[in-house]
Amino acid sequence: MSSTPQTYTVSDFIEWNSKKQLNLSPDFQRGSVWTSSAKVFLIDTILNDLPMPQVFFRTKIDAATQTMTREVVDGQQRLRAILEFGAGKLKLTSKSPRFKGKTYADLDVEDQEVFLSYKIPCVQLINADNSMVLEIFARLNSYSVKVTPAELRHAEYVEPIKWAIYDASREWKHLWNELGVVSVRDSVRMKNVSLTAEFFMTFDIGFGDGGEPTITKYYKSKKAESEDYFLPIRKKVDSVLQEILDNLEEDFSETPFFDAPNFLVLFAAVAYLKYGFPDSRITDGVEEHKAEGIDWESAKKTLAEISQEFESEHNDEGEDGRHADFISASKSTTHRISSRKPRFQLLVNAFSYHDA
Structure with a gap:
């Protein structure tokens, strides 16, 4: 042979x-x-x-x-x-x-x-x-490098859910290639597709625990859905991403809010205020703001304050700022509700027209 x-x-x-x-x-x-x-x-x-x-x-x-x-x-x-x-x-x-x-x-x-x-x-x-x-x-x-969960899903699934999410991640390449929301290195291993999957999940099943096992479970649960099922979700995802870039890219693209974990929370807050999505433990206490619209001036002020506190904390100038809880939650396991909830609720309240 x-x-x-x-x-x-x-x-x-x-x-x-x-x-x-x-x-x-x-x-x-x-x-x-x-x-x-x-x-x-x-x-x-x-x-x-x-x-x-x-x-x-x-x-x-x-x-x-x-x-x-x-x-x-x-x-x-x-x-x-x-x-x-x-x-x-x-x-x-x-x-x-x-x-x-x-x-x-x-x-x-x-x-x-x-x-x-x-x-x-x-x-x-x-x-x-x-x-x-x-x-x-x-x-x-x-001799092979162990595949990532995202790579494994891409190899395993042939159903419309795979293509809906993959196509969206390709078409939003500006987020990865220019803005670095997910680095090019990580995008090669399809971690940008995982983040895009969480955008879809936010509108479809709500914002909660994330991470690769949760994403895989979502893929399995939606295997039978047709391409038409994902079209309205994709339309909302596109709309929210475009609104974030239109309002925040110029001033905040170099801040921690354009790193994947906080960008996802930012996406969820804007999505909830713009359209709403299924309520869960993470939305307890902010339901009155669901789909009420976004006060971008208030949003920019809050993001600037948090970004400044991130920078101060990085320089060891103190950890007791007004938004210390947000910064602390950003350091913990970022795919758990315990980390996502305080950040999500702070942004929803701060971005709303009726700040709680």
Whole structure:
């Protein structure tokens, strides 16, 4: 047995499939499980000439019959999507903005050539038996960096909830790339997607305990929901984020309020005052301000005071300011209600037109 890293074009796989030299369903493989959204996203990756993960296939050479067959070991969902699009059976959607509504036949000749000539990175396992295939993957996994919960969810889920949250995180890249609400380093590990998930959760189920296990539980609970379910949530998320940037980006982007834990609390306070969301323990005592609107002048004054106290505390000039409780809560486990509630309620009261 030998393993050979190579690249093959999309047209190679289409040709092998047409000649029945490609087996997408060996005994150890699942059937087709990808949603249309996942398929379209892959085709968009190819049409934009962006990289995709390696495909592993086992090549069986029969010297007697002088034939060769290829069994896909890892990557069959990707190849099924590619073959489906090449056969004209997949129409692109909004997951491929430049090519929305098009099938392969609708593409310009230049784009068809880009698709057909796209190089797929492959590892070819020649005459490997099943035990050797398992050994290879065990070794590959032993060198891997442990995936984050966000990466694991992105790999596991194919339902609309995944794409609704992922698309929002992509389109709000200004928050990560320019403002650093989540650092670029952490965004590579998809922690920006986790924060975006909490934006959605705030409107959908209310603001409470967070953290990765809670986010995963939310994904599981919403697996059956359609794309339409998330559209009004996304509209509210966009509106709140835009209002925060319009009013606060210029003066507060360098303050702790544009770091993920406090930005989430800021988002929740503005969301509650602007639209409201399901009440819970965290909203006890501030329900009268629900959806009453935001006094941005009062908000800016309060944020400036808290930011100044953050700076004073950092410089060891004292920890007994007016907003010491907010600062203290910011240092504790920031995904627990015990930390979120005092910060959320302080901002709701301070931002309201009827300051309690």
